[in-house]
Amino acid sequence: MPTQLCPHPKYLNVRCFRCLPGCMSGASHYRSFRMSMKVPPTLLQLAGQSLLRNEALALSALEKLPMELFPPLFMEALTRRHTEVVKAMVQAWPFSCLPLGALMKTRDLETLQITLDGIDMLLSEQIRPRRWKLQVLDLRTAHQNFWNVWSGAMAEYWAPQAKSRNQAEEVPPWKGVKQPLRLIVDLNLELDDLDELQIYLFEWVQQRKSSIQLCCRKMQIWGLCTCGSRAWPIHRVLGLLELDCMEEVVVHCPWTLCALGMFAPYLGQMRNLCKLRISQICVSENIDPDNYKQLVATFTSQFSKLGCLRKLCMSSAYFLHGHLHQVLSCLEAPLESLSITHCLLEESDLQCLSNCLSIHQLKHLSLRGVMLTHVCPEPLQILLHRVADTLKTLDLEDCGIRDSQLTALLPALSHCSQLTTFSFFGNRISMSVLKDLLHQTARLSQLSQELYPAPLESYGGLGAVRTGKVSQHCAELMDTLRARREPRVVLFGIDPCPQCGNRCVYNMEGILRCYWMAA
Structure with a gap:
C-alpha cells in the first residue's frame, strides 16, 4: 500500500508530488510508489520510447520536441x-547546463566522446540552432536530482520557469555574442598514470582553446612531473585551466x-580559492640560502591575491620554520580554519600567529605535531584569547x-565557550594538572568530544605503560x-x-582498547 512507502496522505494523489524531493529518496521513492500502484507510463515516457524506435x-x-521530454529522452x-540522437540532442539542448557527469559511469570515455562530438558539430555551425541554450557542460557527479526529477511524471513539478536548489547550474542566456562553452570538472591528478578519459579531455580542449x-572547482594532485618528455605534466594541465x-x-x-x-604563479591566479592544503614540502640541505629565501618569498607572496581563502592547511611544510610571518x-581575508601540523616552528612564528589580523574569526x-616543549606559552595564550568567541x-x-x-x-582555554572538540593526546601531563584541566573544560557546555592524555603516573621509569595504573587513573x-x-x-590515550x-x-565504559588514530 502507498501508506507503507510514505506517511504523507498527499502521496495517495498520483498527481500531487510537490514534497517528494524532501521526503526519503525523491525520484526513486516516486518510482517505487508507481510500481506498487501499477500506474501506466506517462505520455512523456511513451512519446520518448516511441521516438527512439x-x-x-x-x-x-x-526542433519541436517539448523541453520536458529532453532529459528522459x-x-x-x-x-x-543511439549515438546520432545524443549528438543531435546536445545541439538542440534547451537548458543552459547539461550535467553529463551525473550520468557517466567511472571512466566512461564513450559517453564523453559522443557528447563532445555533438559539441564539435555545434561549434562548426555558422548559424546556431534556434533553440540552443547550452553554455555549460558539467562533468562533475553533482546534479543527480536534475535527472531524477525529469525521469517521471514529476516534470510537472519542474516547470520551465521554476527555480529549485536541486536544479543544475543556471547561467545567463546568450546575448548575441559568441561566447566560449564552459566545461566544469573536478580533477584528481595522478600524473604517473593519467587515465584515458582525462587525456582525451585535455587534448580535446587544447585543440579548441578559443x-x-x-x-575546475576542486583539484587533488597526487604526483608532479615537470620534465618535457611527459605529455601532460602538472604545469601544462594548470595552463589549460581557467584558474x-x-x-x-x-x-x-x-x-x-x-x-x-x-606552482606559485598558478596559485596566484586562483582568485576564488577557498581551501588550500599542501603537505610534505621538502627543503634540500644543499640549497643556496639566497635561492631558498627567494623561493619562499615567491610562494608566500601569492597569498595576497587569494581574497577568498578561508581554509588553509600546511602539513610537514618545513620551509615555514622562521618564515610563517611571510x-x-x-x-x-579572515580565515575560518587554520591547520599547521607536523612542522618546525620558532617562537617568533607563534608570536606572528597570535598577532595575525586574519585569525580573529577562526x-x-x-597545531598537531608542532613541538612546543621549549616554547613560551604566552603567544598561544594570546591566540586563544583572541579566538575565544568563535x-x-x-x-x-x-x-x-x-x-x-x-x-x-588554562585561563584562556576556559573562555573558549564555543569549543565542541578538544584534542590533547600525546602531551606529558601529570595527574594533578589533568584534574585542573578537567575542572576548566567542565565549564565548556558545548564540548562533545574530548581527547586527553593518560597522566604521567601511568608510565614506568623507562616509559613503559602500566595498564593497571592507566585504568585506575583514568577512572578517577x-x-x-x-x-x-x-x-x-x-x-x-597513551603514547602510540x-x-x-x-x-x-x-573509553567512557572503562575499557582500555587499541585504536588506530588518523593523522
Whole structure:
C-alpha cells in the first residue's frame, strides 16, 4: 500500500508530488510508489520510447520536441547508445547546463566522446540552432536530482520557469555574442598514470582553446612531473585551466621547494580559492640560502591575491620554520580554519600567529605535531584569547606540552565557550594538572568530544605503560569530570606504539582498547 512507502496522505494523489524531493529518496521513492500502484507510463515516457524506435523520426522531431521530454529522452538514448540522437540532442539542448557527469559511469570515455562530438558539430555551425541554450557542460557527479526529477511524471513539478536548489547550474542566456562553452570538472591528478578519459579531455580542449573554457572547482594532485618528455605534466594541465574558477586545491604528494616555486604563479591566479592544503614540502640541505629565501618569498607572496581563502592547511611544510610571518602577513581575508601540523616552528612564528589580523574569526585550529616543549606559552595564550568567541575545534595533539605550559593556558582555554572538540593526546601531563584541566573544560557546555592524555603516573621509569595504573587513573579522572557535568565522548590515550603507531585509549565504559588514530 502507498501508506507503507510514505506517511504523507498527499502521496495517495498520483498527481500531487510537490514534497517528494524532501521526503526519503525523491525520484526513486516516486518510482517505487508507481510500481506498487501499477500506474501506466506517462505520455512523456511513451512519446520518448516511441521516438527512439524510429531514429530518423527522433532526429527530425527535436526542433519541436517539448523541453520536458529532453532529459528522459537523453538518458534513454545514452542507455541504448543511439549515438546520432545524443549528438543531435546536445545541439538542440534547451537548458543552459547539461550535467553529463551525473550520468557517466567511472571512466566512461564513450559517453564523453559522443557528447563532445555533438559539441564539435555545434561549434562548426555558422548559424546556431534556434533553440540552443547550452553554455555549460558539467562533468562533475553533482546534479543527480536534475535527472531524477525529469525521469517521471514529476516534470510537472519542474516547470520551465521554476527555480529549485536541486536544479543544475543556471547561467545567463546568450546575448548575441559568441561566447566560449564552459566545461566544469573536478580533477584528481595522478600524473604517473593519467587515465584515458582525462587525456582525451585535455587534448580535446587544447585543440579548441578559443571556443572552450575548462573550469575546475576542486583539484587533488597526487604526483608532479615537470620534465618535457611527459605529455601532460602538472604545469601544462594548470595552463589549460581557467584558474579563477578554482575553489579547492589539495596537494597530497611530496614537493621540493623548487616545485612549490613553479606552482606559485598558478596559485596566484586562483582568485576564488577557498581551501588550500599542501603537505610534505621538502627543503634540500644543499640549497643556496639566497635561492631558498627567494623561493619562499615567491610562494608566500601569492597569498595576497587569494581574497577568498578561508581554509588553509600546511602539513610537514618545513620551509615555514622562521618564515610563517611571510604567509600570515599576506592573508587578506579572515580565515575560518587554520591547520599547521607536523612542522618546525620558532617562537617568533607563534608570536606572528597570535598577532595575525586574519585569525580573529577562526573556528578550527590545529597545531598537531608542532613541538612546543621549549616554547613560551604566552603567544598561544594570546591566540586563544583572541579566538575565544568563535573557536569550535582545537587540536593540540602530540605537541609535547608540559605541566607549566598547560597551567598557563588554562585561563584562556576556559573562555573558549564555543569549543565542541578538544584534542590533547600525546602531551606529558601529570595527574594533578589533568584534574585542573578537567575542572576548566567542565565549564565548556558545548564540548562533545574530548581527547586527553593518560597522566604521567601511568608510565614506568623507562616509559613503559602500566595498564593497571592507566585504568585506575583514568577512572578517577572520569569521575572528576562527571562530578561537574555529564560528558558526551571522552577518551584518555597513551603514547602510540613505536612499532605499529596505534594508540591505546581508555573509553567512557572503562575499557582500555587499541585504536588506530588518523593523522
